[in-house]
Structures are given as structure tokens and as C-alpha cells.
Amino acid sequence: MSTNKTVLAIKYRPQVFDELVGQSIIVETIRKSISLNKIPNAFLFTGIRGVGKTTIARILAKALNCADPKKNNCLNNCCSNCSQISESRHIDVLEMDAASKTGVDDVRDLIEFSRYGPTSSKYKIFIIDEVHMLSKQAFNALLKTLEEPPEYLKFIFATTEVNKIPVTVLSRCQRFDLLRISFDELLTFLKKVTLLEKKELDEEILKLVVKISEGSVRDSLSLLDRVFLSDNDNGKKLNLKSVQKIFGYFGKGYLLDLIIEIFKGNEKKVLELYKNIYNQGVEPKLFINDFLEIIYYLKNNQNIDNLSSSLDFTDSDFERIKNLSNSVDNRSLLLFWEYSVNILSEINLVSNQHLAVEMFLIRLMYLKKEVLGTSDNSILSNDGNKNKDQINENYVKNLYKDINNNKTIDQIKFSSQEEEKISIDDKKISNKTEINSFSDLISVCVSKKEIELKYELENNVNLISFKNNNIEISFNDNLNKNFIKNLTTKLLNWTGERWIITLSKKTGLKTMKEMEVQNNNNKLDDLKNSELFKEAINLFPDLEIVNIKDIKEDSSD
Structure with missing residues (x-):
């Protein structure tokens, strides 16, 4: 590795295959193709940022053009070709950034340059980084040369968004998908770097760096750089709490405290805990993602012993997760998960995301009280028994419809008549209306001058079945959120009987309006x-x- 750089991400950039962190299967495949002289016309490396795409491309270029092909691993006694490639000054290895050179003219210049053979090495190699940024015309201009290049010409592509590359290009490349670096491999690598830099850091700090970097070597080295810069030489050793403040990160113990208070319904304490987290510099989206992580662990506490060592939970935190999981109904956790996922898109619509998260936490407390039907402390009772109160199905339906942007819920059956305080027997209905079909229902809406309900039935409802006071429907995104409640109430008033409305994901018939348009077209x-x-x-x-x-x-x- 280079030692003349001060930035860790450059200083410890691998120069040979043996120095690469992870990607052992890909390295083995490449080495074998070189040794057997079965080298493809074009290589494509794809993966998230910082896992070694461009680094492997450069090492591959050195391996193909190394003056000692049997060794293919110049490090201490670097040959002239490998040395020049490392310094980006080799005349036969051209590296191009497709983000800045996207046009067809740039590719034409490249093709024109490819007509001439290598000057001082075996292959002329074109490395194109972020290749997905090339225009459609540029890709088309590259196709023929890519499929049948001269024997001396090799292409090496790198990209983070492989889905943006045309299939015609993909089919002409040998593709390698680089995986995120595993937690243990990255932790071992950071320990090695820390030792080489003659620094002393607790393993918990390195684990935190690995977790935040999310499998990216470059990100982990950049974060480690920040830690080193914050480490003063006054003899005081950095601790985990100090590093968490540097990264704007907070321990999961805070989140556990907050979730417990949510289930208790303690609004003042919940907002106080969140403000303490926010004041540490934590981004709202990061907070929501960590909140989702806790909900996941609560729901899947049976696998708690197999969780990755990357998690920064203490033993007491593990114990609290298990106890809380045994005390909370799974329905509560699933609804909390649904709400948390949806707030991630909601907060983008609000200028002050901090306020949006506060309202989100308050909504969760009201969700617990009104939908799950629990008192402040019933969920966290000492005996750990799950609350078995029946959820109001009508309320849950409307809740799901709101948070899912009017998406249908398969087979949720309910009747708003259950909420009526006046029973049918107390109503003296003199004129019952007979409704035996969907068309009858629309006719009654006309006679009763329920124009809004008629409009919804004709334009936004797809009928699946209509029989025995039971209507099964699906609907489109334009349906009024109060439609079901209005329909069941009206049916009760008109017929004096209870009706069940079943929502389904089946396609159903076309709407009345669609059928009218189709009939007119015919x-x-x-x-x-x-x-x-x-x-x-x-x-x-x-x-x-x-x-x-x-x-x-x-x-x-």
C-alpha cells in the first residue's frame, strides 16, 4: 500500500490483489482467467460505493500488463508498467470518468484511439468509471468495438447503477458483482490500519465505525480519519460516547427508553427523550431507520441470540428487548412498522423534519390508545400477558387505507353498523327498500338523491360479487376514504338490514363508467x-x- 499520502482512503488503497479486503471469489476468478489466457473483451464491476470497483479495475490493468506475467503481483519490486499504471501515467492505460464525458464524441475519440496498438505493453486498456452515465448514443457507438475489439484491446467498466446500462452492453461484458464487505473482515482491516497508524482505539469504537460505513471500505477509512483527527494528544483516550457525538450517532438504549414510554402513553417523556436524541445532531431519517431496527428486533426476539456483532446493544439492552417483546402484542409492532415506513416519505414533504418526527411519535401513542384499545400501562403489565382487546376493524381499515395511499387490503370485512348506538329494533322503518343487485343500488341512490354515493359506485368501484346482503368489491385510488362508512350506513337506513362490505385484491368487473365508455366505443x-x-x-x-x-x-x- 502507498505510504506517501495523508488521507487514509488513499494511503491504504490496495495496490495488488492480495491487499484487497473481501471479494476473494472475484479475485480468484480473475486470476484464473489470466493464468489460462481466457481474458474477456470487457469486464464490468458493479456494487455499492467504496467496495473496490475502481481499485480492482486498476489492479486488473496492472495484472494484464505486468512485465512479469508469471508473478502478476508487483508490490515491493514494482515493474515499470505497474508503476506507471499506479501513478495514472501509462500511455496504454486510459482511465475515463463517464460522469464528465458522457457524449458520443468522447466515445468516438476513444474508438479512434483504439485503432493503434499498445506502445510498451501487451494490452491497450480503457477503464471507464461510472459507465452508466454514458448517453444512449455513446453506448450505441461503443457496441461494435465492444463485441469484436482487436486482440490487444480490453475494456474495464465500473458502475454503481448497473440497471441503467443497456442490455446490449451488459451481454458483451463479463459481469462481477462486488458484495458489501462483511462486518468481521472490515473490523479486522480497521484494526490493522489502527495498528499501522500507531493509534489506540477501543474495539467498540471500531465496531461503531464499521456499522456506520455499511460495508464500504472507503467510508470506514474516511470515518476512521475523523476519529484520528479528533484524537488529541493530551493523554486522554477517546471513548465510545465521544465518538458517537463526532458522528452524530446515539446508542440504541435511548431508543428502547423512548419506545417503552410510547407504550406507556407518556407523551411528555417521549418528546423529552426524542429532543435529547435530536440535540446530539441525529438526522430525522437516521432516527426513523434506527426506530425501525428496534421494531424489527422486538418482533423477532426469538432470533436475538443470532444477531450480528455489529449491533451496539449491551447485555441489559438485549434483556430489555426480550422482556418488551414478550409484553407487546404483535399487532402493535406491525402497525408501528407500517407507520414508521410511511413517515420516511412523509418527512420529505415538511420543511422542518424534526417537527414531523415529533408528530409521528405522538400519532403512535394515539394509535396505541385508540386503535389497539390499550390503557396506559396494560401493554407493559408485570405478568407479561399480551393484551387481547379486539381491534375496531372499521378504524383499522381506514387507518391502513390512509397510510397505504388508498391501496386495498385483502379480505378485511367490517360493518359500520356495529358503531350505531341505535339498534334496528328501535327504528320503526315503515318503507323498506329492496336492493337485490348492483344496478338496484345505483337506482336507489338516484331516487334518494345520493349523487355523491352514486358517483363513487359508478366511477371508482369494481364489483366482484353481490348477494345475500354481502357486497365484495375492489376500488381505485380515487375512492373517497369515507365511502364504506357512508355506504353501510345508507344501506342500514334504506333496507333495515345489516350489510357486510368485503374489500378484495381481485380485479373485479370494470366500473360502470368504464363499461359505458366501452359500450359507446363499440x-x-x-x-x-x-x-x-x-x-x-x-x-x-x-x-x-x-x-x-x-x-x-x-x-x-
Whole structure:
């Protein structure tokens, strides 16, 4: 590794395959292809940032052009080719950033340059970083050369967004997907770097760096750089708490305290705990993601012993997670998860994301009280028994519909009549209305002047079945959120009987409006194919039929 750089990410950038962190399977494959002289025309390396895409591309270029091909691993006694490639000054190895050179003219220059053989090495190599940034025309210009290049020409591509590369290009490359570096491999690497830098850091600090870096070597070295810069030489050793403040990170113990207070319904304490977390510089999105992580552990506490060592939980935290998980109903956790996922998109709509998170926490407390039907301390009772109160199904339906942007919920059956305080027997219904079909229902809406309900039924409802006071429907995104409540209430008033509305994910029939439009289009098509129209079009070439009206219906009006 280079030792003349001060930035760790550059100083400890691998120069040979043996120095790479992780990616052992890919390295073995590349080495074997070189040793067997079965080298593809183009290599494509893809993966998240900081896992070694460009680094492997440069090492591969050195391995292909090394003056000692049997060794293919210049490090201490670097040959001239490898030395020049490392310093980005080799005349036969051209590295191009597609983010800044995206046009077809740039690729044409590249192709023109490729016509000439290598000057001082075996291969002429083009390394194109962030290749997905090339324009469509640039990719097309590259295709022919990429498929049948001269024997001396090799392409090496690197990208973080492989899905943006045309399939025609992908099919001409040998693709290598670089994985995130595992927790243990990255931790071992950081320990080695810390030792080489002659620094002393607790292992817990290094674990925190590994966790935040999310499997990226470059990110982990950049974070470690920040730790080293914050480490003063006054003899006082950095501790985990100090490093957490440097990164704006907070321990999961705070979150556990906050979630416990949410289940207790202690609004003042919940907001106080969140403000303490926010004052540490934690971003709202990071807070929500960590909140989701805790909900996941609570739901899957049976696997708690197998959790990765990357988690910064203490033994007491593990114990609290288990106890809390045994005390909380799974329905509560699933609804909390649903709300937490949706707030991630909601906070982008609010200028002050901090306030959005506060309101999110308050909503969770009201969710617990009103939907789950629990008192302040019933969920956290000492005996650990789960609360078995029945959820109000109508309320849950409306809740799910709101947080899922009007997406249907499979087979949720409910009846708003359950909320009626006046029973049917107490109502003296003199004129019961017979409703035996969907068309009957729409006709009754017309006679009762329920125009809004009629509009919803015709335009936004897809009928699946209608029988025995049981209506099964699906609906589109335009359906009014109070439609079900209004419909069941009206049916009760009109018929004096209870009706069950079933929401389904089945496709169902077309809406009445869609069927009307289709029927009108069919009439138009029939008319256009008729002999009468053909005679008319001969007389009037510019004739165009826009709509059809029934004369009988028109006269009856």
C-alpha cells in the first residue's frame, strides 16, 4: 500500500490483489482467467460505493500488463508498467470518468484511439468509471468495438447503477458483482490500519465505525480519519460516547427508553427523550431507520441470540428487548412498522423534519390508545400477558387505507353498523327498500338523491360479487376514504338490514363508467364499419364521428 499520502482512503488503497479486503471469489476468478489466457473483451464491476470497483479495475490493468506475467503481483519490486499504471501515467492505460464525458464524441475519440496498438505493453486498456452515465448514443457507438475489439484491446467498466446500462452492453461484458464487505473482515482491516497508524482505539469504537460505513471500505477509512483527527494528544483516550457525538450517532438504549414510554402513553417523556436524541445532531431519517431496527428486533426476539456483532446493544439492552417483546402484542409492532415506513416519505414533504418526527411519535401513542384499545400501562403489565382487546376493524381499515395511499387490503370485512348506538329494533322503518343487485343500488341512490354515493359506485368501484346482503368489491385510488362508512350506513337506513362490505385484491368487473365508455366505443366501431357510413364518407371525405346519441332516449327527455 502507498505510504506517501495523508488521507487514509488513499494511503491504504490496495495496490495488488492480495491487499484487497473481501471479494476473494472475484479475485480468484480473475486470476484464473489470466493464468489460462481466457481474458474477456470487457469486464464490468458493479456494487455499492467504496467496495473496490475502481481499485480492482486498476489492479486488473496492472495484472494484464505486468512485465512479469508469471508473478502478476508487483508490490515491493514494482515493474515499470505497474508503476506507471499506479501513478495514472501509462500511455496504454486510459482511465475515463463517464460522469464528465458522457457524449458520443468522447466515445468516438476513444474508438479512434483504439485503432493503434499498445506502445510498451501487451494490452491497450480503457477503464471507464461510472459507465452508466454514458448517453444512449455513446453506448450505441461503443457496441461494435465492444463485441469484436482487436486482440490487444480490453475494456474495464465500473458502475454503481448497473440497471441503467443497456442490455446490449451488459451481454458483451463479463459481469462481477462486488458484495458489501462483511462486518468481521472490515473490523479486522480497521484494526490493522489502527495498528499501522500507531493509534489506540477501543474495539467498540471500531465496531461503531464499521456499522456506520455499511460495508464500504472507503467510508470506514474516511470515518476512521475523523476519529484520528479528533484524537488529541493530551493523554486522554477517546471513548465510545465521544465518538458517537463526532458522528452524530446515539446508542440504541435511548431508543428502547423512548419506545417503552410510547407504550406507556407518556407523551411528555417521549418528546423529552426524542429532543435529547435530536440535540446530539441525529438526522430525522437516521432516527426513523434506527426506530425501525428496534421494531424489527422486538418482533423477532426469538432470533436475538443470532444477531450480528455489529449491533451496539449491551447485555441489559438485549434483556430489555426480550422482556418488551414478550409484553407487546404483535399487532402493535406491525402497525408501528407500517407507520414508521410511511413517515420516511412523509418527512420529505415538511420543511422542518424534526417537527414531523415529533408528530409521528405522538400519532403512535394515539394509535396505541385508540386503535389497539390499550390503557396506559396494560401493554407493559408485570405478568407479561399480551393484551387481547379486539381491534375496531372499521378504524383499522381506514387507518391502513390512509397510510397505504388508498391501496386495498385483502379480505378485511367490517360493518359500520356495529358503531350505531341505535339498534334496528328501535327504528320503526315503515318503507323498506329492496336492493337485490348492483344496478338496484345505483337506482336507489338516484331516487334518494345520493349523487355523491352514486358517483363513487359508478366511477371508482369494481364489483366482484353481490348477494345475500354481502357486497365484495375492489376500488381505485380515487375512492373517497369515507365511502364504506357512508355506504353501510345508507344501506342500514334504506333496507333495515345489516350489510357486510368485503374489500378484495381481485380485479373485479370494470366500473360502470368504464363499461359505458366501452359500450359507446363499440357502437362507434359498428357504425364506422357499416355500409351507411361508407357511403357517407364517399360523399364527405372529411366526415368524422365523435359520439352517438340514442334518438329514443333523446326524445324521451
